[in-house]
Amino acid sequence: MPKIVILPGDGIGPEVTAAAVEVLREVAPDLTFEEHLIGGIAYEAHGEPFPQVTRDALTDADAVLLGTVGGPQNSPWNSLARPLRPESGLLALRKALGCYANLRPVRVQPGLEHLSPLKPELARGVDILIVRELLGGVYFDQDRSIDGDTAYNTMRYTTPEVERVAKMAFWAAEQRKGRVTSVDKANVLEVSELWRRDVQALRDREYRSIHLNHEYVDSVAMLIVSDPSRYDVIVTENLFGDILSDLAAVIPGSLGLMPSASLGDGAGLFEPIHGSAPDIAGKGIANPAAAIMSAAMLLRHGLKRSDAANQIERAVALALREEPTRDLGGKADTQTFTRAVLEAMGTPVG
Missing domain, CATH: 3.40.718.10 (Isopropylmalate Dehydrogenase)
Structure with missing residues (x-):
């Protein structure tokens, strides 16, 4: 079974990543998931933003789904030496995976x-x-x-x-x-x-x-x-x-609509391009669309499952029309939008 390493990261990363994983579980139930730390939260737990335990997990990963890294401008992480800052963990992650090409679709x-x-x-x-x-x-x-x-x-x-x-x-x-x-x-x-x-x-x-x-x-x-x-x-x-x-x-x-795929020599890295948005972290109102569409790119480019990727993208487009999130002028929170995507995929939601 394909192994997906989940790196929720900082700020709203855990919230939007959880939404993406929920969608992945429904459209590809054979996937296995293994969660690890990266970024500021990894520094707090291990003293470095890209700890060895996370690095080791990448060895047999088929793809990596990342949330976000970093904190607010006044975060104590920003006073650390550059190699210890959250963003340095992201650069090291890309290098470890050999991801030399970042694909960012811009689609209306x-x-x-x-x-x-x-x-x-x-x-x-x-x-x-x-x-x-x-x-x-x-x-x-x-x-x-x-x-x-x-x-x-x-x-x-x-x-x-x-x-x-x-x-x-x-x-x-x-x-x-x-x-x-x-x-x-x-x-x-x-x-x-x-x-x-x-x-x-x-x-x-x-x-x-x-x-x-x-x-x-x-x-x-x-x-x-x-x-x-x-x-x-x-x-x-x-x-x-x-x-x-x-x-x-x-x-x-909105940045909440921008997914990305980083491809290269090994497992691909898939992530929304928005930041960690610490001002709304933990409030359950972040737009998870970019993270969910990054999961679609994971299926297409990482696992060669274009049909499943297309299914997710069609569902996201429908959910954006019916349940737009607050950054798009709507009222949907993270959970409401995710539920709308699952419903649009034909998944029963209790």
Whole structure:
């Protein structure tokens, strides 16, 4: 039976993850679940945000479902040395799993255009997949320092790192509209010159059926909200992908609607992209849609069960129409929305 490691994490993580697990149990009753700690709560229990017991559990995992990590800005965790902070546990988790490609779908569901801050005619039909490189660039390079009044970080990429994430983007585009936009800053950054050269060379060598376009990150930051339908698959490096995917997250109407999948050499990591929202943690009002849709991505990409994933996604879309959560202008709390998803799946709810 497939083993799913559950890492609820901090803040609203345990609440939204519990909702996702409830849906997974109904649609895939053969799965087994094993829960472990990560983030701030792991530091409090074990003195580190990614303890060895959690690391060991990943060895035979088929997929990992993550909640959230981190606390409020004034959290005592933020005064810790950087390797002990909750977010460092997340970076270490991605590296341990070899997850080099983060897939973030940005989709406006039919009939839900009114949830978007964009005009309905701009939001209608938006369906973008952002593929973000996840293990390289400025976030991971060890050539970094603060020395008095001077600080620096280094962005570095190699051709193999660029090619492997570009392959993921081209593969995804083959199953969609066949269009890839590679995002860089090649007019001022040498690392972006390498990025552009290698993505183009890979396309010309192995993916000639894909239409490839290169755009600068500052231009994309404007166009992704002023003309989002121009994009199908976007591929970019770690820092640019982090910023662009958070910017694009406003298009569907809420961070609570944004799932993600991080894929690579081993078990995939699946998580909502929203934060830990400590101000509402424990109140039972968090929107679990992104966590539930992350569970759908787990089924599709981690276990190759597209039919079950489609069933969940259809049910979430219906529940969003009938029982929108508070962040979407509705009244549904976490439990009410989860129950609506189960009902939409045809699951009897007592």
